[in-house]
Amino acid sequence: MPLTNRSKTVTVRELTLSERLYLPAIFKGMLITISHLFKRKPTVKYPEVQREMAPVYRGQHVLKRDEAGAERCTACGLCAVACPAEAITMEAAERKKGEENLYREEKYASIYEINMLRCIFCGLCEEACPKEAIFLTDRIVPSSFTRGEEVFGKDKLVEPADARVDVTRRQTSEVLEFKQDKKHYHNRTFLDKAPRQHRAH
Amino acid sequence: MSPELIFSIILCVAVFAISLGIAAYATWGERKFAAVLQDRVGPNRAGPFGLLQPLADGIKMFMKEEMIPNQSNKWLFILGPCFFMLTSLMVSVVIPWGSDVTIDGITYALQITDINIGILYIFGVVSMGIYGIMIGGWASNNKYSLLGALRASSQMISYEIAMGLSIIALVMVTGTLSLREISAQQDLGLANIVYQPLGFLIFMVCAFAEANRAPFDLAECESELIGGYHTEYSSMKLGLYLFAEYINMFVSSALMATLYFGGYNFPFQHEIADALGLSANLLSIIQVLVFFGKITLFILFFMWVRWTLPRFRYDQLMSLGWKVLLPLALANIFITGLVMFFLGKLK
Numbered sequence: 001m002p003l004t005n006r007s008k009t010v011t012v013r014e015l016t017l018s019e020r021l022y023l024p025a026i027f028k029g030m031l032i033t034i035s036h037l038f039k040r041k042p043t044v045k046y047p048e049v050q051r052e053m054a055p056v057y058r059g060q061h062v063l064k065r066d067e068a069g070a071e072r073c074t075a076c077g078l079c080a081v082a083c084p085a086e087a088i089t090m091e092a093a094e095r096k097k098g099e100e101n102l103y104r105e106e107k108y109a110s111i112y113e114i115n116m117l118r119c120i121f122c123g124l125c126e127e128a129c130p131k132e133a134i135f136l137t138d139r140i141v142p143s144s145f146t147r148g149e150e151v152f153g154k155d156k157l158v159e160p161a162d163a164r165v166d167v168t169r170r171q172t173s174e175v176l177e178f179k180q181d182k183k184h185y186h187n188r189t190f191l192d193k194a195p196r197q198h199r200a201h
Numbered sequence: 202m203s204p205e206l207i208f209s210i211i212l213c214v215a216v217f218a219i220s221l222g223i224a225a226y227a228t229w230g231e232r233k234f235a236a237v238l239q240d241r242v243g244p245n246r247a248g249p250f251g252l253l254q255p256l257a258d259g260i261k262m263f264m265k266e267e268m269i270p271n272q273s274n275k276w277l278f279i280l281g282p283c284f285f286m287l288t289s290l291m292v293s294v295v296i297p298w299g300s301d302v303t304i305d306g307i308t309y310a311l312q313i314t315d316i317n318i319g320i321l322y323i324f325g326v327v328s329m330g331i332y333g334i335m336i337g338g339w340a341s342n343n344k345y346s347l348l349g350a351l352r353a354s355s356q357m358i359s360y361e362i363a364m365g366l367s368i369i370a371l372v373m374v375t376g377t378l379s380l381r382e383i384s385a386q387q388d389l390g391l392a393n394i395v396y397q398p399l400g401f402l403i404f405m406v407c408a409f410a411e412a413n414r415a416p417f418d419l420a421e422c423e424s425e426l427i428g429g430y431h432t433e434y435s436s437m438k439l440g441l442y443l444f445a446e447y448i449n450m451f452v453s454s455a456l457m458a459t460l461y462f463g464g465y466n467f468p469f470q471h472e473i474a475d476a477l478g479l480s481a482n483l484l485s486i487i488q489v490l491v492f493f494g495k496i497t498l499f500i501l502f503f504m505w506v507r508w509t510l511p512r513f514r515y516d517q518l519m520s521l522g523w524k525v526l527l528p529l530a531l532a533n534i535f536i537t538g539l540v541m542f543f544l545g546k547l548k
Binding site for chain 1: 240
């Protein structure tokens, strides 16, 4: 008794003459292949044409500057601690007098390196950062011929003051609301000075 | 030197260069065509539309390390690809590329040499082509190469019979072995495909097998034999084997066009030439272009088949050759003879 009604009886039989000539089947197959001549190709010709990235895409990192152009990173090391791939290393330095326009706080990262070959682009560094200094962007990490080139230093990570990297898509409405909290006043720009002076007392 | 000699030297060089050029661009065309049939883009980085790709491939082949296996027969190993290339180039000698051109009152035929046994010559040269594969496969001292060479030779022998028999029927109709006369006859009458449709089908299938093209490329069956007869080859010696395959394709396309599809002639050519007032020389040049158009279509057809059909199993290949094509070719001769007898065309 058949278990399902889908079973088929298979018989071994000699091929008919037309089947042995293969010609009808070949003709059918050739029509199928030639029909693909007129199909649209799904290929995106990458360097010239780029697909639109999803808002949550996690690509190459950026070290942000604040509105005045000073680096936000204070070399606290939380990102390095958070990093599951141990891709981030940094060295801290003290801000000298007259460097206030370069670095936002008294401590800054003199060396900040991300090994792009180790990085798994999970975004935990971004989550750990208390200073809103590091973000993952929708940029694709460029390929290179040597491993050494894939260790990105500050020259590649810090955004140029005159060519800012847009990270608003990484800051969802929930994040922005969270930032309204008093605890995070220190991250505000120092253009609205009131809360910072308040903290100093 | 007589002007005839100079002209035939020029023609020789031109045919040589064009064969190589077409073969080079057939590799590009093959990749592009395969890509299109598979919904891909294909080579598009080297030059516009990837047109410099054959150049890049050639440079790559020359720069690769040259390896000759220790246990191989060195001289035969080198001879194999040379011989294969030589035989595939030699066929184009008897192909008529166009009718005559007249320069300074001297008429030159657009054919390197018109021997009155052109078809026999082609068969002789083509059957020698297998030596290139056999020598290469055997001299490699590698079991995969040897198996590939064995397959290639038995395949060639099997399909050459059916090919020859299909040609016999054509020769019965045309009454000549000279390719030039066959072309000229098709100018006066209809293309031979009208008289020999079955013969053309058999000839075409055999041409696929002779050129070692898919679905009959068992000699280099990657899934079983790594690379078949060219497993041990590298650098430009491998390049010669691969390149010669495309020249074979070009030459068999030219043959099919000449024998069955009117050669360099195109419908109403003389009426069109008269209407437009074209000179005989200009008409010849247009004929050459038309001929190359036909060849290109056949090459595209070769590729189309390759990217449609899976490879035959070896026993299927043999039973197709011996049990289907051979009887069909014999029947074709018989029917042709019968029809000619009743139409009173027997000479």
